[in-house]
Amino acid sequence: MKIILISLDTLRASRLTGYGYTKPTSPHMDRIAAQGVLFERAYAADIPTEVAHTGIFTGKIGLTTGVVSHGSELAHLPKSVPWLPTMLRSAGFTTSAVDNLYQLKEWFARGYRYYTNSVGGNRWIDGVTVNELAFPWIEAHREENFFLFLHYWDAHTPYLPPADYIPEFYDSGRDPYDPANRSMERAYNHPAYPFFKHHHYDLVGPVTDSAYYDALYDAEIRYLDDRLKELDDHLEKLGIAEDTLLILFGDHGESLTEHDIYWDHCGLYEPTVHVPLIMRWPGRIPSGKRVHGLVQQVDLLPTVLESIRQEHPSHINLAPLTDPIGLDGKSLWPAIRGGAEGTAEKIxxxxxxxxxxxxxxxxxxxxxxxxxxxxxxxxxxxxxxxxxxxxxxxxxxxxxxxxxxxxxxxxxxxxxxxxxxxxxxxxxxxxxxxxxxxxxxxxxxxxxxxxxxxxxxxxxxxxxxxxxxxxx
Missing domain, CATH: 3.30.1120.10 (Arylsulfatase, C-terminal domain)
Known part of the structure; x- marks a missing residue:
């Protein structure tokens, strides 16, 4: 059994065609959803990145773990808190990650036999780099039961997609630097501007048209989608796609000027907290399933554990896994099978x-x-x-x-x-x-x-x- 858990950092659900967007940002993610299940109303209970991922790997919300803030020196996660990669390694899985969350907090490297820090010379990590680091590892361990966590940052600022991805989302007749266009003034004069000046405004240039930033975000998603297709093609080439539980999720979304938030992920509004969640497992998850009810990211841990328990009779070298005490998440399997609308009446x-x-x-x-x-x-x-x-x-x-x-x-x-x-x-x-x-x-x-x-x-x-x- 192979499990690949993929974090699509800063990916907003409503910007994917599978969630109703009209521009072609996500043809391959749509294909994955058509082969499995798409959760229409999945939510990030805690935002942004640090707290969202802590919840995913513990199955517990921030109030339970005590980790509620991003980038705080006060945050600490005791080693006694059950951690998904640690649990899976103890159960007999080979565990690996291509990720850089270790730069934020040490606990993100826990439980991995192989941890490849994807951080490079700058803060922007290209999906090509993630794939280059992941593909040889997958090939080397394709005969094993493994858990692999991949973290793609392409949809995160700074939005720097390859130039040939932009025309599909921005009218070639428009000038993003037209001095007569004043739509960027509110962003440039916002109190948060000093924080963003260096790490995304300066890198993109003196843009005057806010629609250009939105187009860059869309182009980044399409670029990310192509990297996911490359990953899928690699799994097919190795002959392990049918044995792989593939999970795609957004850790949080992105606000594109809504509520005075300019290309960032704060505020508990829908653009930031409504995230994509897609799962595929050929022969186990029915194709083309859409779950309409409310679910949340902390549901992923108990879902993964139940998936392993389902497969355990045919994988006798894996130890059985029970749910840790005090989980806030619930397994998504009842909703996948059609016995429930979601996992919660409210989030x-x-x-x-x-x-x-x-x-x-x-x-x-x-x-x-x-x-x-x-x-x-x-x-x-x-x-x-x-x-x-x-x-x-x-x-x-x-x-x-x-x-x-x-x-x-x-x-x-x-x-x-x-x-x-x-x-x-x-x-x-x-x-x-x-x-x-x-x-x-x-x-x-x-x-x-x-x-x-x-x-x-x-x-x-x-x-x-x-x-x-x-x-x-």
Whole structure:
């Protein structure tokens, strides 16, 4: 038995044709979905990258593990917490990863017999590099029962797709640098601009047309899709595709100017928390299956374990695996077989990087409670009817105060039940260290001779650029 778990970093569900997008971003991912199952409403309960992946490999949400923030020095995951690669290695699988999450936290390398750090000379990791590192390993271990984790970053900023991928998504008659186009001004003058200036705006150039950034994102997805096709072709060539449980997931999505978020993944809005989830396992998962109910990323661990238990009679050299105690996730197999719509009636959401907020997502409503809005302007409470208002533009919190109160109470009760008397790690983060990404902006501004308060009062790009230039 082979298991390949693939993280498609920063991949937004609604930007894939299989999820209703009209541009041809994902023909091969659509093919994989047609051969297996696509989960229409899969959610990242904790965002962004660090907390999302911690949840995936533990089957537990951030409130359970205590890991709720991205890039925080306060975060720690005890070695006593069951970890998927460790469990699989103990059960007899050869475990491997092509990944660079070890750069974030040491626990992401746990449990692997082979860990290939994909980080290179810059922060942008090309999918070609991931494949070049993974293919020889797959070939060398094709006769073994293995678990392989692959982490593709192509959809993440900076958006630098090969030039020949762009024309399909951006009208050749448009000029992305047209000085008459003012659509980038809000992004360039946003309080978060100092953080993004160096690692994606400067690399793309002085773009004036915001639609060009959206096109670059689409082109990156199509480029990623081609890398996944190369992987699939390699599995077919080696003759192991039929024996491989393939799982594709987005760790979080991406906001493309919605809610004053410019090509980044914060905010508990649909563009960032609604992620793709696709599984294929020939002969075990029915072809063309679509699951309509709510599911979440922490469901992956118990799903993988159940998959192994299903195969155990024909793989006698693998030790049986039982679900760890205290999982927040539930196996997706009942939904795959058609016995359930999903795994949850509601999903609780959380973030603590750019902003600190929690939310509840039901089949109809989204309620968001913001505790610290960071560099954004946010009301403390937001309530959206996602059926009538899928773009989350009409905040109903003041119009439906009783419903908002009910949801806020539900969040409070959920937090209390998960903590069981323990300290709230989000409150600890805010009190002891503040929002991690705000601290990064403050460090950048400080090096430029500016304070956070000064920037907040007058966040103009040219002012920051002049201050930054004077420091060199």
């Amino acid at each position: 609780f959401l959380s973030e603590c990087a750019w902003q600190a907020a929690r939310a509840i997502r039901t089949s109809r409503y989204k309620f968001i409670r913001t505790y610290d809005s960071g560099p954004f302007t946010r009301p403390p409470r937001e309530l959206y009817d996602l059926i009538a208002d899928p773009a989350e533009k009409d905040n109903l919190a003041d119009q439906l105060p009783e419903l908002a109160d009910q949801f806020e109470q539900e969040i409070g009760e959920w937090v209390s039940s998960k903590l069981g008397g323990r300290e709230d790690p989000m409150i600890r983060q805010l009190v002891e260290a503040g929002l991690p990404f705000r601290r990064r902006i403050e460090q950048i501004l400080s090096a430029s001779g500016m304070s956070w308060d000064e920037w907040q009062r007058d966040p103009r790009r040219e002012r920051f650029d002049q201050a930054a230039s004077s420091c060199h």
